[in-house]
Amino acid sequence: MRVDVENLRAHRGGRPVITDVSVSVPSGTVLGLLGPNGSGKSTLLRAVSGLAAPSAGRVRFDGTDITSLGRKEMARRVAVMAQEHSEEFEIPVLDLVLLGRIPHGRGYGRDSDHDISFAQQALARVGAAHLENRPFSALSGGERQRVLFARTLTQDTPVLVLDEPTNHLDIAHQLELLDLVRATGRTVVVALHDLNLAARSCDAIGVLAEGSLLSLGTPDEVLHTDLVRSVFGVESTAVAHPRSGRRHLLFDACSPPKPNGHGPTNPPTPTEEEVTTP
Numbered sequence: 001m002r003v004d005v006e007n008l009r010a011h012r013g014g015r016p017v018i019t020d021v022s023v024s025v026p027s028g029t030v031l032g033l034l035g036p037n038g039s040g041k042s043t044l045l046r047a048v049s050g051l052a053a054p055s056a057g058r059v060r061f062d063g064t065d066i067t068s069l070g071r072k073e074m075a076r077r078v079a080v081m082a083q084e085h086s087e088e089f090e091i092p093v094l095d096l097v098l099l100g101r102i103p104h105g106r107g108y109g110r111d112s113d114h115d116i117s118f119a120q121q122a123l124a125r126v127g128a129a130h131l132e133n134r135p136f137s138a139l140s141g142g143e144r145q146r147v148l149f150a151r152t153l154t155q156d157t158p159v160l161v162l163d164e165p166t167n168h169l170d171i172a173h174q175l176e177l178l179d180l181v182r183a184t185g186r187t188v189v190v191a192l193h194d195l196n197l198a199a200r201s202c203d204a205i206g207v208l209a210e211g212s213l214l215s216l217g218t219p220d221e222v223l224h225t226d227l228v229r230s231v232f233g234v235e236s237t238a239v240a241h242p243r244s245g246r247r248h249l250l251f252d253a254c255s256p257p258k259p260n261g262h263g264p265t266n267p268p269t270p271t272e273e274e275v276t277t278p
C-alpha cells in the first residue's frame with residue numbers, strides 16, 4: 001500500500017511543529033525518519049497514522065484520503081507502535097498481543113484458534129514466545145518493546161508506523177527487529193535515532209529539522225558529514241564498511257556552538273576525508 005503525505009502542516013500546543021512536509025512511500029518500502037529531538041518525527045508519524053489530524057495537507061493510502069476512512073478501516077490498514085506506552089497492564093503477554101486482532105472482527109468473546117496461533121507466531125518471530133504467559137507489566141523495557149512489535153505484526157496491516165521501535169533493545173535485538181521490519185514486505189514509516197542503523201535498514205531516509213523535511217533520498221544520498229554537522233551539530237567521518245561496502249558514519253565530537261549558543265555553527269568546508277562507497 002502506497003503512502004503519500006501531501007503538504008502536511010501540524011500544530012502542537014498551539015505551535016506549528018510540522019511545516020509543509022510532502023513525501024511518498026512506495027508500497028513495500030521502508031522510509032526512515034531522522035532528526036534531532038523535538039524536530040517533529042513523532043508528530044509526523046501521528047498524522048500519518050491518523051492519530052492526530054493535521055492542520056493542513058493530507059495523507060493518502062493508495063490514493064484514498066485517510067480522513068474518509070472509519071476507525072476500523074484505518075486499523076485494518078495501519079498498525080502503530082508508539083514511542084511512549086502507558087500500558088502497565090497486568091494482563092498476560094499473549095492477551096495483549098491478541099488485541100491486535102480486534103480490527104479483524106474479534107469481539108470480546110473467546111479468541112479463535114486462528115487468532116491465538118497468529119499471535120503466537122508473531123511472538124515467536126520477535127523471539128518472545130517464552131514470555132506469552134508473563135504479565136506485560138513484569139517485563140523489562142526491551143522485552144516490552146518486542147511484545148509491542150508482536151502486537152503490531154498481529155494487526156496484519158499493509159502499513160506500519162513505528163516510533164523508535166529499537167528503544168531499549170540490545171544490539172542483537174535492534175538488528176533482528178529491523179531485519180524483521182524489512183522482511184515483512186509492508187510499507188513502513190519508522191523514526192530512528194541511530195543513523196547507521198537507519199542507513200542499513202531503510203530504503204529511503206527523510207531528515208527533519210525544526211518541522212521541515214530538510215533532505216530526502218537514499219541513505220547514501222542523504223547521510224553526509226555536512227548534513228550531520230548542520231542538523232545534529234556533530235562532526236563525523238564517512239567510511240565504507242569493510243564488509244558490506246555501505247557508507248558508515250564514525251562520530252567524533254560535537255561541533256562548536258554558534259556564538260548565540262543555539263545549535264551548531266554553519267557548516268564550514270568539510271575537512272574530513274570521506275571515503276566513497278563502492
Ligand SMILES: Nc1ncnc2c1ncn2[C@@H]1O[C@H](COP(=O)(O)OP(=O)(O)OP(=O)(O)O)[C@@H](O)[C@H]1O
Binds near residue numbers: 014036042
Ligand atoms: N503534547 C504536546 N504539547 C505541546 N507541544 C508538544 C507536545 N508534544 C510535542 N510537542 C512539541 O512538538 C515538537 C515536536 O515534537 P515531536 O515529539 O514530534 O518531536 P520528535 O522529533 O519526535 O522528538 P524526539 O526525538 O525527542 O522523540 C517539540 O517541540 C515538542 O516540544
